[in-house]
Amino acid sequence: MYSYIQTKNSFPLKLFILAPLSLALLAACGGGSSTGSSVQNPPAPSLLSSTLYAGSVSGLGSIVVNGVRFETVGARVLEADDPYGTAAYTEQIRLGMTVAVEGSADDNNGTGTASTIRIDGGMRGQVGAVDIAAGTLRVNGQTVKVDASTMMQGATGLAGIATTNWVEVYGLAQSDGSYLATRIEVYGSRGGLESSYPKASTFPVSLRGIVWTSASGSFTLHDGNNGTITVNYGAADVLPAGVGIAAGSSVRILANTAPDGNGAVLASKVLVLNPSNLSSANSALSYIKLKGVVDSVVGNTLVVSGTTVDISAAIKPAGAIAKNQVIEVKGTLSKGILLASKVEFDSRETLYTERQGGSSSNVGYKQELYGMISGFDAALNTFVVQGVTVQSNSATRFEYGYTKLANDVFVEVKGALQNGVLLASKIDVKGVTVNGSVGDSASKDDALGKSSGGSSFEIYGTLTCSTYPSACTINSSVNSVKTNLVAAQWEKGAYAANSYVEAKGYLDQSSVFQVTKIEVKR
Known part of the structure; x- marks a missing residue:
């Protein structure tokens, strides 16, 4: 049998807020320090019962924020102009949007469940100037920097x-x-x-x-x-x-x-929109993992994306830390200053295995997608997953060597955005790599490829049913998915023809989306 691929992540901006119970446990176990400072040592991640992850969305199907893939069906999603109010954001969350996610997370396995998502809005207005050579825009008198990884x-x-x-x-x-x-x-x-x-x-x-x-x-x-x-x-x-x-x-x-x-x-x-304001926990102690751009370096004091960081007691990477580098900082927050315990240069990679039982190697990536292929073009080596165009080339690695792609096949894709297209560094057809075996015939592998191998993912679209709940379809702008709602749990709302929904489920070997959770968005 094939096995799931383990992933090693680095995390852009993570803020873990300890609930009062976790603080009590930490004190009871003798955690922390009282040597001349009221700031305790960072708690172990296992003690964290409430989390806040703030950063850009780097993956879809469900959303990936700072290396953790969050289930979002049933979460309260608040729109950008009213993040502290009650106005719901009812559209699909898109790649590159910035969000603040509260909920629970398993940092080691990179999975979580969102309870509240605030869309963290940015700039809006008429373009004042475009400088292609400098890679910038002017909007409302402010400078916007654009690079190849900016999603447009x-x-x-x-x-x-x-x-x-x-x-x-x-x-x-x-x-x-x-x-x-x-x-x-x-x-x-x-x-x-x-x-x-x-x-x-x-x-x-x-x-x-x-x-x-x-x-x-x-x-x-x-x-x-x-x-x-x-x-x-x-x-x-x-x-x-x-x-x-x-x-x-x-x-x-x-x-x-x-x-x-x-x-x-x-x-x-x-x-x-400071992290302490975006969290509803409001505890006295915060464990932070922050990934950002170094704004300045003065001795052991950095400014990283606006946050002052003291690295005097931190474990530091080999090589000098310099302005404009992207780094990851871990530590505790005290009076607005991040007291770092570790500083690392930016990196993210996943394991790739050429064939079952073979050796593995690392493949780098920045973005990831989970979903069904649509718009497959064999001549151009392009396809669409979760509304994002993906391109493969000679450098793309296919897990266990299974390279046959087609519309409606479920894939996990990791790669890096380049001018709005995700250049795939690794593609995994989960139905084959999870359920297949060495020696399977090509026809059996192709049949297995129609399923998601037990992997769940999330989709958005308009729900219609010829016979509710067993014969339904979720239609999006890029594909139509045969859907079975017999076992579905309605998190919000109830079935109504032509409602716009978000659904979580898996593909069976007939390419039918078996829904486990669903909610009406509008």
Whole structure:
């Protein structure tokens, strides 16, 4: 029998919040330290009963955030303009969107279950300038950095974006005021953006950044181009209620108009999005795994994506830590400073085995997809999984050497985005590698390939049934999946024809999606 492939991950931005029970257990077991500091040593991951993972979505089918694949069916998902309210986000979460996920997680196995997901919004507005050579956009006076791993919708690259376009940008705020984009949605007009995202009609402009200076009723942001933007918020709603705005706060500003010629903007709403605000646990002790870009290095003090890090007591990697490197930092948070216990350079890899019983080697990747193939083109070696175009080439590794791909076959794909296309470094047809054996005939392997090998995944689409619950279909923009709901547990809502749903399940050997959990999104 074939076996599952173990994965070794690194994690972009992880914040583990200990619930009060975990703190009590830690104290009872003698954990922590009282040697001149109120900050305890990092707790063992097994003690963590509540987690917050904040970062960009690097995988789909369910979502992958910072190396952990979260089940999301039944989770409360809050939309970006109201992350502390009750407004539900009812669309599919897309690759490159930034989110804050609360729930439970097994950090060692890279799996978790989300209870609350907040869409962590970024910039919104009309494009002010495009610099293809520099790889940047200007939006609302702020600099947006774009690289090959930025996921784009509505354009194939910077060359396809004009100053008449409106954009919705997700990414990572930097201390210098620039914004590293992980996803950009491009629209031909303001009306096009509002049609796709109706909340934009209320707040057509948003800015995102780290507060540089703060005064009564106003604060400033760097604009990423040696200038500043002044945000006047005296009459604005500041959320969550009661939170203060100070230098170093991570904020998102919602407004009716872009900054004026003097670089000033009148805020209608200010969202404070520090990890401590995004978590509902609000414990005194936090264990953090942070992956980000090094903004500055002064002795043993780093600034990583706006967070100050003390590495004086940390285990450090070989080689110098320098500005603009992507690193991973682990430690505890004390008075806003991350006291690091370990610093590592960015890496993520999975094991690849050429044939059953053979030796394994490491394959690098940044993004991952779990789902059924559609739009397969044998001539171009391209196909679509979870709405993302995938391309294989001579460097792609096929687990156990099974290379036969076709529409409706379930695959796990790992690779790296390149201008909106996932270049596959490894493809695993799970139905074959899990259920097949050495010596199986090609026809048996092909039949096994129609199943997902017991692996569960999640899909979105419109539900219709000719005979409910045994003969149904979930239709998305890229494929139609035969679906059986006999054993399904309804997490939210109930069956209604043509409802838009999110479902979790597995493919049987007849390529029927056997649903285990389902919810109505709208």
